[in-house]
Amino acid sequence: MAFPLPIARFRPRLLDALKGYDSARFGKDAAAGVTVAVVALPLAMAFAIASGLKPEAGLFTAIIAGFLISALGGSRVQIGGPAGAFIVIVYDIALRYGVGNLIIATALSGVLLFLMGLLKLGTLVRFIPVSVIIGFTNGIAVLIGLSQVKDFLGLAIPKMPGDFFGILGALWGHLHTLNPWALGVALASLAIVVGWQRWVPALGQRVRWASKLGSVPGSIVALVIATAVVGVAGLPVETIGSRFGGIPAALPAFVWPDFSWESARFLLMPVVTLALLGAIESLLCARVADGLINDRHDPNQELMAQGIANFVTPFFGGMPATGTIARTVTNVKSGATSPVSGMVHALALLAVILVAAPLAGSIPLATLAAILMFVAWNMGEWREFARLPSYRLPYRVTLVAVFLLTVVFDLTVAVQFGIFAACVTFIYRISSLSRGVRLTDAEQPLLAGHEARVQAWRLYGALFFGATKLVEALEDHLPPHTLVLDLKNVIYLDSTGAEALESLVRACRKQGVRLIVSGLMNQPRDIAARTGLLAQFTERSAQDVQPDVARAIASAVAPADDGAAPLQTS
Incomplete structure (x- = not known):
């Protein structure tokens, strides 16, 4: 399918300004x-x-x-x-x-x-x-x-x-x-x-x-x-x-x-x-x-x-x-x-x-x-x-x-450096806004008595190439049984972020840890579907993708996998 280029219309402002133009305006x-x-x-x-x-x-x-x-x-x-x-x-x-x-x-x-x-x-x-x-x-x-x-x-x-x-x-x-x-x-x-x-x-x-x-x-x-x-x-x-x-x-x-x-x-x-x-x-x-x-x-x-x-x-x-x-x-x-x-x-x-x-x-x-x-x-x-x-x-x-x-040097060099420095600063600031918070039983009562084997984390911000350290930190400290990720507040996911999540999936499989993801919204869900990440989340069980963190935790602490309804991905 061909996508047309966004061509601007050539219409000088003079054409609109001359509507109702009179001698008084010309004098001014x-x-x-x-x-x-x-x-x-x-x-x-x-x-x-x-x-x-x-x-x-x-x-x-x-x-x-x-x-x-x-x-x-x-x-x-x-x-x-x-x-x-x-x-x-x-x-x-x-x-x-x-x-x-x-x-x-x-x-x-x-x-x-x-x-x-x-x-x-x-x-x-x-x-x-x-x-x-x-x-x-x-x-x-x-x-x-x-x-x-x-x-x-x-x-x-x-x-x-x-x-x-x-x-x-x-x-x-x-x-x-x-x-x-x-x-x-x-x-x-x-x-x-x-x-x-x-x-x-x-x-x-x-x-x-x-x-x-x-x-x-x-x-x-x-x-x-x-x-x-x-x-x-x-x-x-x-x-x-x-x-x-x-x-x-x-x-x-x-x-x-x-x-x-x-x-x-x-x-x-x-x-x-x-x-x-x-x-x-x-x-x-x-x-x-x-x-x-x-x-x-x-x-x-x-x-x-x-x-x-x-x-x-x-x-x-x-x-x-x-x-x-x-x-x-x-x-x-x-x-x-x-x-x-x-x-x-x-x-x-x-x-x-x-x-x-x-x-x-x-x-x-x-x-x-x-x-x-x-x-x-x-x-x-x-x-x-x-x-x-x-x-x-x-x-x-x-x-x-x-x-x-x-x-001292050259205007071209200055502009190049300025734009490069601004890009680096922007990436740093956006990555610093991305963070992860571990949920407790005070926020999610279903975690009470299960926190030793089940961890629930809520991620915020953009999960992009400058913020993959969040996922890498989770991969380095996996719980013994189940890891729940609440992605509802993740507003952006790029290919590097998706690759980091794929690495987390592989690490969980290798160590026998169940990974449950919840709250995939809009752009992150679209990227997860197009990169095949969504299929990897549900490869073990359809219950491993949930619409919200409460259901995800309920599925994590349930004695069987059929304790919660899966997120519809169609």
């Missing part, structure tokens, strides 16, 4: 989209530069991927685009394998994301423990901040290494090239960004006209002021124009990658890492958005949209994309009602490129470094380190280990 969506575009403009360029790419790669990603994710996604208000979480892995792929293989890796991660959504695997991402997510999120934040020290200090480093110790060595070795003008611009920009976020909302509560300033992102204010000051004063700091030659004022063009099969065959783990990171970030972002608008997103549709966006975008000069929490929250707070706002945000960025691209060449890199430093600080959940003593040891070990592995 358009205003929200333009606001988000203002926020996304500096971040898109900064993320691309930090990833070792040209600034237009971030803008093209925000335009193409942002439009596709909103148009095809499973959330009403989520904004897609380049994200800080990708900086480390993108920089590493581009450094090791080249930009051509980065395009291939991004496109393949898009295929993987689409298949995850198509096969309804969107909910599985939620099974990744919080300790793993916090560990690598904080690790990525540290690496982002560390990668921006070069431009923040204006150091003359021709090419930054990709590893942690290499970065530290390069920064220390070139510290003598510090540019005080770049440092001054960076510090001033950071002060504007931080001060704007903290003081403008407070001022807006006192002064009516100042409340309107709160809708303007501090990053844009810092960008405008720093660019103007550097341009007017002619400060000797590096800009987008001096390093990259500016941003082309043209539509994204199709790019066929120049890659090598020799290096492409090593892309399996980077592809999986990109897909996993994209899935985690987008679905976490969508859940945050759900809480803000009292809605529920479609995780499978969201993954399919993310897959399409990541497959298409790299062939037009873009980089990996995912859902972005900061821009999504801005979108919601700006009054967005549908995916149209995300599509407007992408079109607004396209208009900026076509009209104002030449101006972007004057943006100082020190300012973008300051903005990314601020993003990295807000990205990390640093309070979790202070709260570690209140958690159990496995949680602390997993979080700290994933954090250190992310910073």
